[in-house]
Amino acid sequence: MTADRGNPVVRTPYGAVRGRWEQGVAVFRGIPYAASPFGPRRFRPPVPPQPWDGVRDAGAFGPTAPKPPYSEAFAPYLSDPVVPGDDCLNLNVWTPDPAPGARLPVFVWLHGGALTRGSSSLPVYDGRTFARDGVVFVSVNYRLGVEGYGLFPDAPANPGLRDQLAALRWVHESITAFGGDPGRVTLGGQSAGAVSTGALVAAPQARGLVRRAVLQSGPPETTDRDKVRRMVRRMANRLKVPATAEAFAAVDRARLLRVQADVGRLGSPVLGGPAFGIVVDGDLVPRDPLEALTDGAAPGVELLTGWTRDEYRLWLVPGGLLDRIDRLGAVALAGAMARCRCGGEVPRGYRALHPDAGTAEIVGQMVTDHLLRIPLHRLADGRTEPSYVYEFAWPSHRPRMGACHALELGFVFDSGDEPDARKLAGEGAPQELADAMHGAWVRFVSDGSPGWERWDAGHPVRIFGEGGPRIAHGPRDRELALWATAGTPAEEPAAAPAPTSPELRPVIRRLRRSGVLRRN
Structure with missing residues (x-):
């Protein structure tokens, strides 16, 4: 230098x-x-x-x-x-x-x-x-x-x-x-x-x-190759060009972005849909x-993995999807079952564990567990190298956002004073929680241990939430255990269909009979 x-x-x-x-x-x-x-x-x-x-x-x-x-x-x-x-x-x-x-x-x-x-x-x-x-x-x-x-x-x-x-x-x-x-x-x-x-x-x-x-x-x-090809084909149809790199390279860049955004708006992590x-x-x-x-x-590669308690709220609160899913009731639950490729015993189990939860919370946590927590559990369970697992549980001061997806970033980077961090966290995020979380990441990067016990059969999870960090053993185990024997009923499609799809009607009837739903 x-x-x-x-x-x-x-x-x-x-x-x-x-x-x-x-x-x-x-x-x-x-x-x-x-x-x-x-x-x-x-x-x-x-x-x-x-x-x-x-x-x-x-x-x-x-x-x-x-x-x-x-x-x-x-x-x-x-x-x-x-x-x-x-x-x-x-x-x-x-x-x-x-x-x-x-x-x-x-x-x-x-x-x-x-x-x-x-x-x-x-x-x-x-x-x-x-x-x-x-x-x-x-x-x-x-x-x-x-x-x-x-x-x-x-x-x-x-x-x-x-x-x-x-x-x-x-x-x-x-x-x-x-x-x-x-x-x-x-x-x-x-x-x-x-x-x-x-x-x-x-x-x-x-x-x-x-x-x-x-x-x-x-x-x-990874994403299914056919799903990505469908995304490209939809764009090609809108652009009226072949679905080839040569043809896409000849399209004006701004127009390509507009079409990509238009096609991509139909999907979300909760609802599925086209995606890259x-x-x-x-x-x-x-x-x-x-x-x-x-x-x-x-x-030999050591891992630090985790999630936020209410990941799904970033996907559902903006634009009013949270309220729409609550209104849809049985249709939303049936769509979640199709998205997660599970039978009715899974939402019944979530309802039993969380009797006061609304339909949107049941759907959101089901999809979050299916897409995120289950594979991260499998990852930590399946390796001999040290793994450390956390959950970020401090609720945002923004209305209804909870401990949503991406909220932890301002704490990991100790950058909560940035206006961009306050857009998610609101005003008054606790500095002591940022000190704890940022410090844990620095320790892991420096010497491989963030400061709590490594993952084992007891499933220790560091909870970063109100009242300061603490250890909980298996805080999601009851929910994730519901998936161990979950099956996909024959009449359910492999990907979530539209809410009005006739494929969902027998699933909805069964959900209503089973008492999974509550009045919202």
Whole structure:
């Protein structure tokens, strides 16, 4: 490391970069880890950036990947900055000591956003707090939506995931110059970032690049290839072009985003529907990541995993879906059964465990357990390496949001003073809870133990909630046990049909007879 008029300068394999000293931390923003993924490289795997002469300024965030804005319903809760430009395969580094001999632990962060939105420039992801506490923090931009996860006959699958792998390789090659230790890299993310983390940790091509992993509110999973193809075909029909990478590359980028948003608005984590996702490709993702990880992939990699108590409220409160599901009653429960591929004994069991819960809460917790908590339990149960599990249970001060999806981010990053964090948490989030949660993440990244007992047959879960952190043993075991013998009745479809579908009528009749429903 050298200094340039008081600013830190670090040499990477592709050229030198000049950062900034900010509050005692050296910050380098917008460093390219791969070339621009447009022009002849559209829909193709990433390639290294072109080396540069002189010193490249790294004082500002680099361009964000093309993405549609959040809808009016979600905009009051979620921010998503846009930085224009084509060089969107870039990353940022916060370090307390940009010197090759420092050998500090490294935390590489993959943002969430359903693989269609989000970026590393979101203020709540400010890495200063991790650097302040002795960690070199790296956040990554990667391709999103159809650009990163479209499935075409004339292009390789998973280019967005390949971007993330390229960023990991850049870290392995370059982070020593920023004071980091390439042998002490923790890869982590929230939501889609956690799903990506699970896929990369399981990938043979990432072996040796990751020492530890953090999966916040996202399990190791892949999306059915036919489901992604249907998403691409729907877009192709709207665009009136063939469903090929060549044809999509010729479409105006803004129009492509508008059509993607229009097609994607029909889906949600609770209701299902069309979506982009990571797919098994026989190459980077040779098999289902959860199966691979519970079958011995990623030996020696320690895990920190968890969820928020009321994940589903971010998906259902904006736009009024929570109230609509309560009004739908039996139809909503039947749709949830189809979405989760379970029989009527599961909602009956949830009703017995939570007799005062409304239909929306039953549906939301069922789908959250099916999509998130069950696979994370399987992951922790199926590995011999240490795993640590948490639940974030502090309820937002925003009306009806509860401990919703993404609320924990302001606590993990100790960035609750940021306006973006307050959009979800409201005013007055407890600083002592942020100190506890952020401190646990720093300890895990630094030495592999967040400060509570590792997962075992007793299922210890660290609860971060009102009254301070505590340990609960098996807090979700009764609900998750309902799925052990759950079957799919023959008349139920494998994916959730529309509320008016005649396929649901026999299921609804059975639900009404069984007493699952209560008056809302």
